[in-house]
Amino acid sequence: MSGTGRHFLQIPGPTNVPERVLLAMARSTIDHRGSEFAEMGLEVLEGIKRVARSSGPVVIFPSSGTGAVEAALVNTLSPSDRVLVFETGWFSHIAWRVVAERLGLAVDYVPGTWRRGASPDILKQRLADDAGHDIKAVVVVHNETSSGVVSRIGDLRRAMNLTGHPALLIVDAISSLGSIEYRHDDWEVDVTVCGSQKGLMVPPGLGFNVLSEKALQAGKRARMPKSYWDWQEMLKASADGFFPYTPATNLLYGLREALRMLHEEGLDNVWRRHARHGDATRAAVRAWGLELVSEDPAEYSNTLTAVLTPEHDSADRLRQVILEQFDMSLGTGLGKFAGKVFRIGHLGWFNDLMLAGTLSGVEMGLDQAGIPHNRGGILAALHVLTEAHQRTEAAPSVW
Ligand SMILES: Cc1ncc(COP(=O)(O)O)c(C=O)c1O
Secondary structure: OOOOOOOEEEOOOOOOOOHHHHHHHOOOOOOOOOHHHHHHHHHHHHHHHHHOOOOOOEEEEOOOHHHHHHHHHHHHOOOOOEEEEEOOOHHHHHHHHHHHHHOOOEEEEEOOOOOOOOOHHHHHHHHHHOOOOOEEEEEEEOEEOOOOEEOOHHHHHHHHHHHOOOOEEEEEOOOOOOOOOOOOOOOOOOEEEEEOOOOOOOOOOOEEEEEOHHHHHHHHHOOOOOOOOOHHHHHHHHOOOOOOOOOOHHHHHHHHHHHHHHHHHOHHHHHHHHHHHHHHHHHHHHHHOOEEOOOOHHHEOOOEEEEEOOOOOOHHHHHHHHHHHHOEEEEOOOHHHOOOEEEEEOOOOOOHHHHHHHHHHHHHHHHHOOOOOOOOHHHHHHHHHHHHHHHOOOOOOOO
C-alpha cells in the first residue's frame, strides 16, 4: 500500500471529515453545565432541524445510528406493538427488524429484493387491510446503504394518507440526511433517525431523532422500558441547550462546524452536488459494462453506488486489490450481497476531483483484478461532470 498522499475513504460512511471539523474538535472540553456549552447546544439543535427541513424538536444522543434507531422505537411504542418494516436491504434487516424483534415488538417484514425501494402501493394495501389499526408504526429506510436504493418517502406518505391509517411514519435517514433531498415536515415524517458519520461529515458517535408533534404525543403513551434513550429527559434539558447526562462535547464542536459548512454551501447546492456525483458515477459504471444494484432510475441513490461484479468474479478481490495498490477503501457487499457487490461512497465532504480520483482507482482496480469490463468509465464520468457545470449556475445559499 502506498504510504504517501491521502487515503481515499470511499465507503458510504463514515465519510471523509473536513479539516475544519477536525480542527474544531481539537479544543479543550468545556463544562457541559455552563453557558458556553448551552449556546453550542442550541445552535446544533437548530442546525439539525434546518438540515432535516423540520420545525419539530430534535434529540441528540451520544450513540451510533443504531442507538437512535432504538430510541425511535422505545419512545413511540409499547411491548408487542405491531410494526411494518419494509425489506430494502441489509440495514432494514439488521438495524430495524432485528432491533425491533429484540425489543419485543411484532414485526411485519414486507419482503423485498434489495434492488427496489419500498412500494407505495403495497404500503397502501397493507394499511387498508389493517382495519383494526393494529399497525402502530411504518418503518422505511430512506437511502438503503447496502444497495444504493432510495425509497420515495413523499409518495409513501401520500399512500398512507389515502388510507387514513393513523400509524406513525419512522424514517431512517442515516445515509441521506445532509446529502440528498429530505423534508421531514413536508413528508409528515414522525421520527427521522440519523447519525453523524455520513452526510453530516462528523466522525461516528452522534445519533439523532427529529420528532413530529404526533411522535411527541405517541411518546406520552409509549410503554416500552427506557432510561438512557428517554426523549422526555432529553427534551427537558435541551430546551436550554443542555443534556441530562454527559454529552459528547468535542463531537458537538465538530457538528457545529459541519452544520456551518452546510449552511455556507446551501442545502440545495449540497443536494445538487450529490446528484452530480451520483450521475457521474453511474455513467462510469454503465461505460464499464457493469450492473447497478438499483433497478429503477427513480430510486437511484446519490450518496453511494452499489455495483454487481460479473459472476465468478469476487467483489472482495477487487476491493482488496484497490486497497493494496491504490490505498482506497470501498464498501463491502453486505448480507446476501457479500462477495458479489462493491459500493462506491460519494457523499459528505467530497468534490469533483475526489470523485475523479475515486473512479480512476476503481477503473485501474478492475484492470488489475482481471475483471472483465470496458474502458472509458472515467471519461464518461468526466463528461457528466463537465456538462453539469455548464448547465447550472450555483444557486444562492438556501438554508
Ligand atoms: C441506513 C442505515 N441504517 C442504520 C445504520 C446503522 O448505523 P450505525 O452503524 O451508526 O449504528 C447504518 C449504518 O451504516 C445505515 O447506513
